[in-house]
Amino acid sequence: MTKQPTQQWGSRLGVILAVAGSAVGLGNFLRFPGQAAQNGGGAFMIPYFLALLLLGIPIGWAEWAMGRYGGRKGFHGAPAILGVWCKGAWGRYAGVLGVLIPLGVYFYYVLIESWCLYYVIQYLGGGLGVDGAAPIADQVTKTQGFFADVTGSAANGSLFHSEGHLLGWHPIVWTFIATATLNIYFVYRGLSKGIETVCKYAMPVMAILGIIILVRVLTLDAPAGTTGQSVNDGLGFLWNPDFEKLTSFKTWLAAAGQIFFSLSVGFGVIINYSSYMKKKDDVVLSGLTSSATNEFFEVVLGGLITVTASVVFVGIALTMEGAKGGTMSLGFKTLPMVFAQMPAGNLFGAAFFLILFLAAITSSLSMLQPTKAFLEESLGVNRQVSTTIVTMWGLAGNIFVLWFTHDLVALDTIDFWVGTFFILVVAGVQIVAFGWIFGVDKGLEEAHQGANMRIPRVFRFIIKYVSPAFLLVVIVGFCINDLPGYLNTLFGDTENAADSRKTWMFLLLTIAGLVAITAVGARHWRAEGLDLDGKLPAQD
Amino acid sequence: MLATLSTGGWIFMILSIGAVTTLVIRCFKKVLFPVQDEPDLPGGLGP
Numbered sequence: 001m002t003k004q005p006t007q008q009w010g011s012r013l014g015v016i017l018a019v020a021g022s023a024v025g026l027g028n029f030l031r032f033p034g035q036a037a038q039n040g041g042g043a044f045m046i047p048y049f050l051a052l053l054l055l056g057i058p059i060g061w062a063e064w065a066m067g068r069y070g071g072r073k074g075f076h077g078a079p080a081i082l083g084v085w086c087k088g089a090w091g092r093y094a095g096v097l098g099v100l101i102p103l104g105v106y107f108y109y110v111l112i113e114s115w116c117l118y119y120v121i122q123y124l125g126g127g128l129g130v131d132g133a134a135p136i137a138d139q140v141t142k143t144q145g146f147f148a149d150v151t152g153s154a155a156n157g158s159l160f161h162s163e164g165h166l167l168g169w170h171p172i173v174w175t176f177i178a179t180a181t182l183n184i185y186f187v188y189r190g191l192s193k194g195i196e197t198v199c200k201y202a203m204p205v206m207a208i209l210g211i212i213i214l215v216r217v218l219t220l221d222a223p224a225g226t227t228g229q230s231v232n233d234g235l236g237f238l239w240n241p242d243f244e245k246l247t248s249f250k251t252w253l254a255a256a257g258q259i260f261f262s263l264s265v266g267f268g269v270i271i272n273y274s275s276y277m278k279k280k281d282d283v284v285l286s287g288l289t290s291s292a293t294n295e296f297f298e299v300v301l302g303g304l305i306t307v308t309a310s311v312v313f314v315g316i317a318l319t320m321e322g323a324k325g326g327t328m329s330l331g332f333k334t335l336p337m338v339f340a341q342m343p344a345g346n347l348f349g350a351a352f353f354l355i356l357f358l359a360a361i362t363s364s365l366s367m368l369q370p371t372k373a374f375l376e377e378s379l380g381v382n383r384q385v386s387t388t389i390v391t392m393w394g395l396a397g398n399i400f401v402l403w404f405t406h407d408l409v410a411l412d413t414i415d416f417w418v419g420t421f422f423i424l425v426v427a428g429v430q431i432v433a434f435g436w437i438f439g440v441d442k443g444l445e446e447a448h449q450g451a452n453m454r455i456p457r458v459f460r461f462i463i464k465y466v467s468p469a470f471l472l473v474v475i476v477g478f479c480i481n482d483l484p485g486y487l488n489t490l491f492g493d494t495e496n497a498a499d500s501r502k503t504w505m506f507l508l509l510t511i512a513g514l515v516a517i518t519a520v521g522a523r524h525w526r527a528e529g530l531d532l533d534g535k536l537p538a539q540d
Numbered sequence: 541m542l543a544t545l546s547t548g549g550w551i552f553m554i555l556s557i558g559a560v561t562t563l564v565i566r567c568f569k570k571v572l573f574p575v576q577d578e579p580d581l582p583g584g585l586g587p
Contacts, residue, residue, distance in 0.1 A: 012571060013571060013572070016571060041549065041552070042548060042549050042551070042552025042553065042556075043552070045552055045555075045556045049556075049559070230544070232544045232545045233543065233544050233545075235545045235549065235553065236543045236544045236545040236546060236549050237543060239545060239549035239550075239552050239553040240543055240545065240546045240548060240549035241548045241549065241552050285567065285570055285571060286571075288563075288567055289564075289567035289568060289570075289571055292560065292563040292564040292567045293564055293567075295560045295563070295564070296560055296561065296564045299556055299557060299560045300557050300560060300561060303553075303556070303557070304557075452570070452574065452575065453570070
């Protein structure tokens, strides 16, 4: 097996911004305000912050500590690290999901990223063609038509049969090629020169642009001839507390789900990133800082910009409809109507979609690194070979999603199973491994190595009992609410069901490949005398 | 369905944004300006 120099982070700030960059995504700006507005407004923040304290931060700390411990044993991929923490092969194979999740999400995420870039280019070139003075129904038709055209949701393969364009390819395909090339370039440059450098620049730029847009939104006047609603109404729509909603289980589930998916715990990235940290590095402060940064983008920027502007310009009904339609609907269909009516709307539209693009690229860059590390340690290939394999694998997934665009079923299927359901499973395995198999006291001791800040004692109880129980409730609630619909789609006899099954076949091939590589890796690690079942203490 | 920002809304908004902003500032302060450990002086030095 080729032994390579271990990659390292350039600085502590670099790893924090890289993890925060991975966590900050479209959901912070678009999903959070929609969830809050639908689930009790200001009152939603009570279960939201509770979930942050009882679920997000503790599981995050566990994941950071697990990753660094695995790194000290010479492992950087989730399968090997979870094998160590779970003390056996079952953890190793459960850890395959920790590689599948970032890789699978990458399959469709780059496509969404290219939509954002396409919108930026369109705004810089004069807008999306939405007439802000036209009746609102016409604007709805226009923005929805634009989105359908960009995504190719009318039929599979439609983006490659677009009349009047170069090679018959829709311009979004070329935007996708540019976006994918950018991703591959930075992944090729490695951890410190690639991912860390991009995040160090992109995160402050996002924050500054976000604050500029925030100031603009908060100083908007109620525009004449539109909804007649003010910024105060927009803020009231999002923040006025409705305490009755707190009696609903759905509200608590929505809050826990938002925290969970927003912080990227159980995603397979933190465990990989922290494996490059040293024993003297402070994982407690790093974990808390990256979570806090994610929360800043979500609560402060996400909580004040999108819904507020939307209510002012298009009214509560359309905003509600956009929020109910999910992340895509609010972002790509409702907000373009806002920018069409806003003074200097093209400029602010470009700036807003640039923020989304930066949020997306700092996330997508993190998604190939875990697979890259996994290939290197399992197959013994060098960095160039692993990067080539992982980018080809990612590209194959991208092209699959780019072709099967009808009703966005392929994208939606991967997003639900890989980007949502499996994350819950991996987080469950992690918290059980940390709190019960490895032992919460030993786990916290490991987390405290090199830490200036100590985890409060109460978290011993939280990590051992509260977080697993809370997570179990979330999983059960999630299964009851969302699983039946997706199972019906999967086993139905519609065109969408057939596309869903094709997507699953593609995913199963990916899973089979990852399982086979894990088996090969386990044989290598055993032959090299590495402690793959976590029986020995970590070496420094 | 107009609902201007109520007193409760103001309170929740300010508390939430204040809590998150304070947390992020405190964390970054600790990361960027870590407290240096006291140097271990050999015995016998000092006044």
